[in-house]
Amino acid sequence: MNVHARRLAVILLLVANVARSHPAPNSMLRLDFQSRAVHAEYWLPVSELGYARPGESESGLAAYLLRRLHAESPSGDAWDIRVKTIREDRYLDHDYLVAELHLAPPAGVAARPFVLLDDVITHEVRNHIVFVVENHVGGNRLIGMLQYPNRRLAVPASE
Numbered sequence: 001m002n003v004h005a006r007r008l009a010v011i012l013l014l015v016a017n018v019a020r021s022h023p024a025p026n027s028m029l030r031l032d033f034q035s036r037a038v039h040a041e042y043w044l045p046v047s048e049l050g051y052a053r054p055g056e057s058e059s060g061l062a063a064y065l066l067r068r069l070h071a072e073s074p075s076g077d078a079w080d081i082r083v084k085t086i087r088e089d090r091y092l093d094h095d096y097l098v099a100e101l102h103l104a105p106p107a108g109v110a111a112r113p114f115v116l117l118d119d120v121i122t123h124e125v126r127n128h129i130v131f132v133v134e135n136h137v138g139g140n141r142l143i144g145m146l147q148y149p150n151r152r153l154a155v156p157a158s159e
């Protein structure tokens with residue numbers, strides 16, 4: 001192996017170690033089920049959101065979320081989604097924007113089951129994962145994950 005090939009191998013090894021030690025952060029959508037609605041907290045990493053919406057300011061985030069996040073009943077009836085607040089937070093050395101959301105099914109439709117449609121970041125950042133969890137007694141419980149090209153997740157009836 002010549003000197004240039006050895007140097008390249010060392011550089012690639014260092015890059016791989018850095019990448020492994022600082023993985024790209026993923027999103028978490030935490031659902032808190034209420035009798036007639038779902039309260040949600042959507043943790044969006046600022047770095048990944050920047051790739052999904054280059055050049056856009058945080059001020060337009062609520063409208064952007066409402067364009068890319070939807071919920072519907074199993075029969076296809078659209079839910080009402082409102083962005084209540086957006087705040088900044090930090091977790092594991094990553095900056096996040098946390099959107100507090102209110103999801104309401106149509107009149108006469110139960111809050112579970114429903115279908116979540118989401119590609120807030122994954123439409124542009126194809127290796128990004130959205131972990132959808134339920135706020136459950138004793139901690140969060142994983143409902144499922146979304147990653148490109150999958151943007152639909154069936155949220156089951158309560159267990």
